[in-house]
Amino acid sequence: xxxxxxxxxxxxxxxxxxxxxxxxxxxxxxxxxxxxxxxxxxxxxxxxxxxxxxxxxxxxxxxxxxxxxxxxxxxxxxxxxxxxxxxxxxxxxxxxxxxxxxxxxxxxxxxxxxxxxxxxxxxxxxxxxxxxxxxxxxxxxxxxxxxxxxxxxxxxxxxxxxxxxxxxxxxxxxxxxxxxxxxxxxxxxxxxxxxxxxxxxxxxxxxxxxxxxxxxxxxxxxxxxxxxxxxxxxxxxxxxxxxxxxxxxx
Amino acid sequence: xxxxxxxxxxxxxxxxxxxxxxxxxxxxxxxxxxxxxxxxxxxxxxxxxxxxxxxxxxxxxxxxxxxxxxxxxxxxxxxxxxxxxxxxxxxxxxxxxxxxxxxxxxxxxxxxxxxxxxxxxxxxxxxxxxxxxxxxxxxxxxxxxxxxxxxxxxxxxxxxxxxxxxxxxxxxxxxxxxxxxxxxxxxxxxxxxxxxxxxxxxxxxxxxxxxxxxxxxxxxxxxxxxxxxxxxxxxxxxxxxxxxxxxxxxxxxxxxxxxxxxxxxxxxxxxxxxxxxxxxxxxxxxxxxxxxxxxxxxxxxxxxxx
Numbered sequence: 001x002x003x004x005x006x007x008x009x010x011x012x013x014x015x016x017x018x019x020x021x022x023x024x025x026x027x028x029x030x031x032x033x034x035x036x037x038x039x040x041x042x043x044x045x046x047x048x049x050x051x052x053x054x055x056x057x058x059x060x061x062x063x064x065x066x067x068x069x070x071x072x073x074x075x076x077x078x079x080x081x082x083x084x085x086x087x088x089x090x091x092x093x094x095x096x097x098x099x100x101x102x103x104x105x106x107x108x109x110x111x112x113x114x115x116x117x118x119x120x121x122x123x124x125x126x127x128x129x130x131x132x133x134x135x136x137x138x139x140x141x142x143x144x145x146x147x148x149x150x151x152x153x154x155x156x157x158x159x160x161x162x163x164x165x166x167x168x169x170x171x172x173x174x175x176x177x178x179x180x181x182x183x184x185x186x187x188x189x190x191x192x193x194x195x196x197x198x199x200x201x202x203x204x205x206x207x208x209x210x211x212x213x214x215x216x217x218x219x220x221x222x223x224x225x226x227x228x229x230x231x232x233x234x235x236x237x238x239x240x241x242x243x244x245x246x247x248x249x250x
Numbered sequence: 251x252x253x254x255x256x257x258x259x260x261x262x263x264x265x266x267x268x269x270x271x272x273x274x275x276x277x278x279x280x281x282x283x284x285x286x287x288x289x290x291x292x293x294x295x296x297x298x299x300x301x302x303x304x305x306x307x308x309x310x311x312x313x314x315x316x317x318x319x320x321x322x323x324x325x326x327x328x329x330x331x332x333x334x335x336x337x338x339x340x341x342x343x344x345x346x347x348x349x350x351x352x353x354x355x356x357x358x359x360x361x362x363x364x365x366x367x368x369x370x371x372x373x374x375x376x377x378x379x380x381x382x383x384x385x386x387x388x389x390x391x392x393x394x395x396x397x398x399x400x401x402x403x404x405x406x407x408x409x410x411x412x413x414x415x416x417x418x419x420x421x422x423x424x425x426x427x428x429x430x431x432x433x434x435x436x437x438x439x440x441x442x443x444x445x446x447x448x449x450x451x452x453x454x455x456x457x458x459x460x461x462x463x464x465x466x467x468x469x470x471x472x473x474x475x476x477x478x479x480x481x482x483x484x485x486x487x488x489x490x491x492x493x494x495x496x497x498x499x500x501x502x503x504x505x506x507x508x509x510x511x512x513x514x515x516x517x518x519x520x521x522x523x524x525x526x527x528x529x530x531x532x533x534x535x536x537x538x539x540x541x542x543x544x545x546x547x548x549x550x551x552x553x554x555x556x
Contacts (some may be wrong), residue, residue, distance in 0.1 A: 020362050038546065051535055051538055053538075070538070073537040074537045074541060074542050074543070075542060077537065077538050077539060077540040077541075078540050081538075082538065082539075085531070087531075087534045088535065089529055089531035089534075089535050090534060091550065091553055091554075092467070092495065092553065092554050093467070093552075093553035093554045093555070093556045094549075094550075094553035095491065098553070100539070102536065102539055103539050105539075105540070106539070106540040148535075148539065152539070167263055238540060
């Protein structure tokens, strides 16, 4: 179990001050969680706090009872935490197969790198020898990023908006893949997403806004609430930025 | 004869574990020590100055020439003039390289002046690796000059690699391309400590439909300094692209001057130049896979210089 206890964060980021206010959450083993809510609400900051990219200003983080609050990114990775970036970095001179091999290097089970690419909707033959550089599109980068997390045997996997750049067919495949790793490795999966179809995978949905948790409950209860919210003038029945494959800026 | 140190140097600069197959000429401390020629490739000692003529017969396919130079003594100042005649429609690989092992307190220097005539339709791959080691105070200095004339339809691929151990280098590369000739230059450079490296690559695209691509990647660490000049001059209908990237670390200095000059309305020339440190996102990504910060940094640099 990943236990976040009263975590607060105040940090000057690229998009202004990023804030988490006294967040407490328990992520139980083998469950799938979707964290949603308006942009700027603190979702990505939460993901980065879990991976150790940011250190909390106050509060504690426990993984299976072990205090990991001040452990480095590397130490957390070796304890079984993984994180798929929202905007994955590119590497000049490193091939897709090299990156996936690096990702799989701590997995005691033999990982088939071709299957990993297939699971994210990419043809291994076409991609293994490509460089992970600017020759790949944003969507291709996102899929490879997801594959690097799938390559690992994780206790907790955090995916930051994995759906961006993924087409419909691959989306179905991705959804199945999330279910599979959840079952195969007993991984707790935390997905930051605006997508209703991703939310349908969730055991529980957490809504974050203004750095706090505004709602947390079983999937069906939250989804029903979101879909019935009628606070905008558009004819689609959705909350702003939630439930539809639409980008919003606020 | 070659001793264990010589063999190590040969491995570093020419990937040679044994005496190579095919044509070769091994030069040690200013003198030729071993040579082999083949039916298609001749190597002749120059009479008027120090150096060799390598003559590849027309239509020679799939052969290679190794011409490594090793310097294992200090106080050596070796200047060598090598000329290469690459016959029409041949396809060969030439592996040059210089390894300096200097344990003494005096400078060891090797200046290789290489002139290539790549004849009509010929294909040449030229690899030049530099490597230095030794714990003496004596500087290890290499100043290579490479001049290439590529005739119509010739294809020239250059790999210029200097990864470690050379204190001072001043590399000059001048290339002329005739009609339909094609050039790809890949340069890889790593400097550290107080090393200084200067590289100047000048390409003249003289013939119609000639093309040139220069891809330079370098890493500057510690207090080292790198200076690059690239000049692509399009004097006919041609295409040219310079792409130079440097990763800068510590207190290093990198000066990069890419220049494109068009003397013809159908010359299409592009340059891209970037200098920057390793992106923190790259480090975080690899650390999130379980790498330590040092391992992540090494992995990024190794990939970049590959």
